[in-house]
Amino acid sequence: MNKDIKNIKDKNEEETWSQDFPFHKQNATLVGRREFAKMLALVSGGLALGSGLVAAKANFFPKEKVTGEHFVCNKKDIPVGGGRSFIIQGSDIPYLLIHLEDGSFKAYEQKCTHLSCSVYYKKGTGQIVCPCHNGYFNASDGSVMAGPPPRKLPQLQVIVKGDKLFVTAPSIESV
């Protein structure tokens, strides 16, 4: 009697391992619907974990804000319709200071919000252009006009003191 039970158990164990580690190639490459469903649940867990990491980054390791005023250049260094790249001390984010045709100065992050390509101001159009995938931003407020960028360009506030141009973190109203 016990021998019969042992035989059944041995047979089942053999079939279980051969299902998990099949030695025929066609069985090894076969993905059944049950395996597919289990894999989807695993992917779901991965996505939940990813969302958790994003939430943790947002809440516990927020992006450092620009503090204080930083000198960029003199007014005469940027002609009307021109731009100048700069980096704030202690940071590695590239920024773009532009002189619009209406005489105002604007400063934005130079990384496109789509895939971080370098953007530039297209003279006379009022548009900041990303050449990689044809993304267009409004030069007066950084909002997206066309193309794949999902959000507006982060902006810095420009302060004009005499002939000198400074940048600082944007005031809350302008964010």
Place this chain on the structure above:
Amino acid sequence: MSNFRTNQNKSNTNKINVILSAVIVILVLNVALQIWLLYTALNYTLDNDTGVATTAFFGSLLIFFICAGMIYYLPEGEIRKKNNLFSPSLQKKDEKLRQ
């Protein structure tokens, strides 16, 4: 003993197939929803809005629990049931052998 379940299974042979397909469709929809949540959370976080990321995380976690729960309802299929040492049919066989 009632033979209702056996008769039902014999008359509706496609049942397991339909349940399995339905579970897969629900799982795919859930995963699509999670991808959308992750994309939105990333976008808002990069735009310095942290509230959305937290809400999206709890939503995503809830969906994951639903997906894990759906796995419980995956039908085993007759062939696997026979091979499964813990299946009710095999336990009955075991009991018979023990007697």
